[in-house]
Amino acid sequence: xxxxxxxxxxxxxxxxxxxxxxxxxxxxxxxxxxxxxxxxxxxxxxxxxxxxxxxxxxxxxxxxxxxxxxxxxxxxxxxxxxxxxxxxxxxxxxxxxxxxxxxxxxxxxxxxxxxxxxxxxxxxxxxxxxxxxxxxxxxxxxxxxxxxxxxxxxxxxxxxxxxxxxxxxxxxxxxxxxxxxxxxxxxxxxxxxxxxxxxxxxxxxxxxxxxxxxxxxxxxxxxxxxxxxxxxxxxxxxxxxxxxxxxxxxxxxxxxxxxxxxxxxxxxxxxxxxxxxxxxxxxxxxxxxxxxxxxxxxxxxxxxxxxxxxxxxxxxxxxxxxxxxxxxxxxxxxxxxxxxxxxxxxxxxxxxxxxxxxxxxxxxxxxxxxxxxxxxxxxxxxxxxxxxxxxxxxxxxxxxxxxxxxxxxxxxxxxxxxxxxxxxxxxxxxxxxxxxxxxxxxxxxxxxxxxxxxxxxxxxxxxxxxxxxxxxxxxxxxxxxxxxxxxxxxxxxxxxxxxxxxxxxxxxxxxxxxxxxxxxxxxxxxxxxxxxxxxxxxxxxxxxxxxxxxxxxxxxxxxxxxxxxxxxxxxxxxxxxxxxxxxxxxxxxxxxxxxxxxxxxxxxxxxxxxxxxxxxxxxxxxxxxxxxxxxxxxxxxxxxxxxxxxxxxxxxxxxxxxxxxxxxxxxxxxxxxxxxxxxxxxxxxxxxxxxxxxxxxxxxxxxxxxxxxxxxxxxxxxxxxxxxxxxxxxx
Ligand code: GCW
Numbered sequence: 001x002x003x004x005x006x007x008x009x010x011x012x013x014x015x016x017x018x019x020x021x022x023x024x025x026x027x028x029x030x031x032x033x034x035x036x037x038x039x040x041x042x043x044x045x046x047x048x049x050x051x052x053x054x055x056x057x058x059x060x061x062x063x064x065x066x067x068x069x070x071x072x073x074x075x076x077x078x079x080x081x082x083x084x085x086x087x088x089x090x091x092x093x094x095x096x097x098x099x100x101x102x103x104x105x106x107x108x109x110x111x112x113x114x115x116x117x118x119x120x121x122x123x124x125x126x127x128x129x130x131x132x133x134x135x136x137x138x139x140x141x142x143x144x145x146x147x148x149x150x151x152x153x154x155x156x157x158x159x160x161x162x163x164x165x166x167x168x169x170x171x172x173x174x175x176x177x178x179x180x181x182x183x184x185x186x187x188x189x190x191x192x193x194x195x196x197x198x199x200x201x202x203x204x205x206x207x208x209x210x211x212x213x214x215x216x217x218x219x220x221x222x223x224x225x226x227x228x229x230x231x232x233x234x235x236x237x238x239x240x241x242x243x244x245x246x247x248x249x250x251x252x253x254x255x256x257x258x259x260x261x262x263x264x265x266x267x268x269x270x271x272x273x274x275x276x277x278x279x280x281x282x283x284x285x286x287x288x289x290x291x292x293x294x295x296x297x298x299x300x301x302x303x304x305x306x307x308x309x310x311x312x313x314x315x316x317x318x319x320x321x322x323x324x325x326x327x328x329x330x331x332x333x334x335x336x337x338x339x340x341x342x343x344x345x346x347x348x349x350x351x352x353x354x355x356x357x358x359x360x361x362x363x364x365x366x367x368x369x370x371x372x373x374x375x376x377x378x379x380x381x382x383x384x385x386x387x388x389x390x391x392x393x394x395x396x397x398x399x400x401x402x403x404x405x406x407x408x409x410x411x412x413x414x415x416x417x418x419x420x421x422x423x424x425x426x427x428x429x430x431x432x433x434x435x436x437x438x439x440x441x442x443x444x445x446x447x448x449x450x451x452x453x454x455x456x457x458x459x460x461x462x463x464x465x466x467x468x469x470x471x472x473x474x475x476x477x478x479x480x481x482x483x484x485x486x487x488x489x490x491x492x493x494x495x496x497x498x499x500x501x502x503x504x505x506x507x508x509x510x511x512x513x514x515x516x517x518x519x520x521x522x523x524x525x526x527x528x529x530x531x532x533x534x535x536x537x538x539x540x541x542x543x544x545x546x547x548x549x550x551x552x553x554x555x556x557x558x559x560x561x562x563x564x565x566x567x568x569x570x571x572x573x574x575x576x577x578x579x580x581x582x583x584x585x586x587x588x589x590x591x592x593x594x595x596x597x598x599x600x601x602x603x604x605x606x607x608x609x610x611x612x613x614x615x616x617x618x619x620x621x622x623x624x625x626x627x628x629x630x631x632x633x634x635x636x637x638x639x640x641x642x643x644x645x646x647x648x649x650x651x652x653x654x655x656x657x658x659x660x661x662x663x664x665x666x667x668x669x670x671x672x673x674x675x676x677x678x679x680x681x682x683x684x685x686x687x688x689x690x691x692x693x694x695x696x697x698x699x700x701x702x703x704x705x706x707x708x709x710x711x712x713x714x715x716x717x718x719x720x721x722x723x724x725x726x727x728x729x730x731x
Contacts, residue, residue: 024512026661029474032218032482033509036077036158040513044160049079051127051136051163053093054086059102062256063143067097067150070217074154089130095153096130097138097146105130106139114169115141121225121258122171123149125156127163136163144225144258151221159508170493173452176342176378176407176462177492178226178262179219180307181469185235185243191413193420193720194470194477199229205249212250215469216257222489226260228464232309232346234266236273239292248299255302262344263296265306265332268316279321280331289335297339305341306332307380307464312349325349325365326372333374342460344407345373347381347397350563357579357586358563359385363396371403378462380407383433385588386569388416388466389542390533393600393610394433396591398447399440399455407462408434408451412484414468415550416543417532419722420477422673423647423666424532425525427487427499434495439593448495463492477721478669479662482510483525500526517657524647531647533609535640535677538633540578540613543569544684551722552676553683556711570612572691576619576629578612589614608632619692630694637681638700644670644677672728679727683710704730 027035039045052075057068068085075083075095089096089105100107100115114124123145126137138149152170156163182190183197198215200207219227229247230238237243251261270276270288279285296303310317310328318328329345336343350361362385373379379401384392388411398406410430417424434448441455449455451463465488469475476482487502503525507518536553537544544566546554557566571579581588582601589601599605600614608624611617620628627635648670655663682703685696689707696702715724 023656024659026659028661029479029482030214032475033158033486033506034074034154034218034221035509036074036154038080039078039157039160041160044162045079047163048157051093051134052079052083052095053091054084055095055097056086056089056105057095057097057103057146058087059098059143061102061143063147063258064098064102066217066220066256067143067147070147070154071095071097071150074150074157078154078157089133089135092134094130094133094135095138096135097150099140099142099146102143102146106137109137109139111137111139115139118145118169118171121145121148121223122169123152125149125153125166125168125170127166136166147220147258148223155221155505155509159505160513172223172493173495174461174463174492176226176304176344176460176464177224177489178228178304178344178462178464179224179412179467179469179488180228180232180409180464181467182231182233182413183229184231184233185237189470189720190231190233191411191415191466192468192470193413193722194468194475194481195472195720196470198469198471199246199250201243201246204246208249208253212253213257215475216254216259218475218485219254219259219489220257222486223493224489225258226262226304227254227467228262228264228304228307228344230264232264232307233313233315234264234309236266236269238263239265239269239296240273241295244296244299251300251302260302260304261300262304262307265308266316267308267310267318267320267328277321278316280318280323280327281321286331286334289332293335293339293341297341303339303341305336305343305376307344307346308332309346309348312346324369324372326369329377330372330374333376337374337376341376343374343377344380344462344464345377346409347379347395347406348387348409352561352563357581357588358568359581360586360588360591363400363591366397366404367400369404370401373404375459378405378407378460380409380462380464382409382411383430386542390417390529390536391429391432391540391609392542393592393613394436394438394447396588398450399438399445399593400591402440402456405453405458405460405462406450407464408447409464409466410488411466412468412488413466414481414484416545417529417536418673418676419551420481421669421722422532422676423478423480423524423670424528425480425487425499425503426484426529427491427502428526428529430487430491431495431497431499434491437596439596445593452495463495465489465492479510479666480525480669482506486510511658511662514657517654520650520653524650527643528647531640531643531677533640534636534643535680538636538640539608539629540610541570542613549716549719549722551716551719552713552724552727553680553710555684555687571616572688574691574693576617576621577633577688577691578616579614580616581614585616619694630688630692633688634685634696634700637685641674641677641681641701644674648674672723675727675730676724678704678730679710679724683707686710 098106123140140146187197268278274288311319333343347362350358385395438445453461483506544555546552547557686707716722
């Protein structure tokens, strides 16, 4: 009976709708950018089908099997019919994939010169003839390269690019492309807004749900080749045998996808689980770490290494024993070196007891140690000298340590950028830093060239992103947050890609290849980061977030550890606003190379978007525009709000072109973002006004509530899914 009714309604629907296209089916976001939906352009689908009829991919390694499975699934989805696996090239339309070692056909092709250029992880894609038949070749030197090539081919089809004349090669510019998971052993995630930790320690090593594999696939598809499984605020128990068995099980799932596991090493582990001291120069401590490294490599032969946060924000470290960071890092490096592992030592150190400007402390600590680290140590440096703010100048360590490989650490999870609610595409921020010129060796000494090793000839290179993934069905806490995971991987692979190109790729794979979707969504993504800067911390302001959870505005925060307060950074007073970092102030400008030092130090040449980072500016002082600081502040906050409202309207225009599920999810988050942009601006302007005593001129919206209202707010109640109902409900 029920079946009949259903049949009837389907039949009726067909009659009524005729040939009208069916609305896109609702999506929950689980498939990320690996959706492999049928190519909708008929001509293109014909072209692809003619070029791709069957797959010749011999070989039995786990990685080749992974590549084969991904190609089979992806091509079947995109072309709408199965692409069978065959033994040889018998007719037109072969996809020939492998290494010279795994595939005699690949070995026979005249591509040795191209292969020589792409290294261990690179690939070569070619449209060519094999034995007289048309073929698409996916060739590499190693199995991992075949996997990356397979994903590159699938990306090409998913983004609707032609196959005719295909001649593409790819190779990563950076060797270690890592996700840092700030995941605790109780499955909470520090600064995580996407559910619980993916790693279900209780059910490991026995249970290995498909989600582990899908995580690895997603990473591999964008070139990520390592995962630091545990929080930098570390727990020594991860280094005990029962946990290592669990880590080994995860490593086994990730290995075929080219991903190595790393762990955070708590510096005091020899005390906590070894009953010793943790002094790096103590022989027993050195033996303990060597023994621990041997034990790890017995169960995880390709273990990547340790990531360490030491003597920072209460974490233990070598300075507890009056030893240096180099002593600490070298201790662990010596233990790992026989096995080929690395130590990634974080440069995020600052002390509340040191009377210098917090943003100067990493350089003060580490520059004198340049050259003192073992060859298997990398120093991991956040993009800016403060802490993942919406905008900071690049970290002055970049360029200042020619003898120590520096990695960049970016934050994918948006701790200071609206967490899981706000739509903020981070690639524009990251490329701003990667393309920034340090002038370390004159013009052209970009941050990108520091970290890819080409500027100083580093023997090792790396880039890490603090992950934004968790157990939420959509992985990242929102549909658009996925774009930041995608963008991180693509930039770690090739930091010269543009934010616009990456957005275009992501939109086409995740949402649609329809130009009527791509153009507006790309425009939203492009504008989103500057919008957040404008409504949160315009003109070079930083760290004005509410205390602790960092959600929402708190420019008045003044209690507690001084370098965690807002007033430490904004320096608002009756004269003006901003942190004087010129020679008259903290002199942080001195840590930059010329001509930047002078450029930042002078009010005439400092860029407006870093003005209040480097200068204390009077409320009525005129900026380059001729407007006063007060006017410019009001304008920037308003631009931020207006941009979010424009994003809302733009998205509303896509109701027919995006599946209803995602359309409504994004629409709802944009509504919250618009209300919160207003919250940011109202609260901030009212607070500044208590110093400037200047009016909000007619023409600007007046604040919705008095300052006391904003100061009294105590949201969010749930920091993992932050919301502020009092703000959302405001009309
Ligand atoms: O951004 C700050 C965060 C801390 C974090 C720290 C760090 C893991 O607020 O939660 O701790 O940086 O990077 O070590």
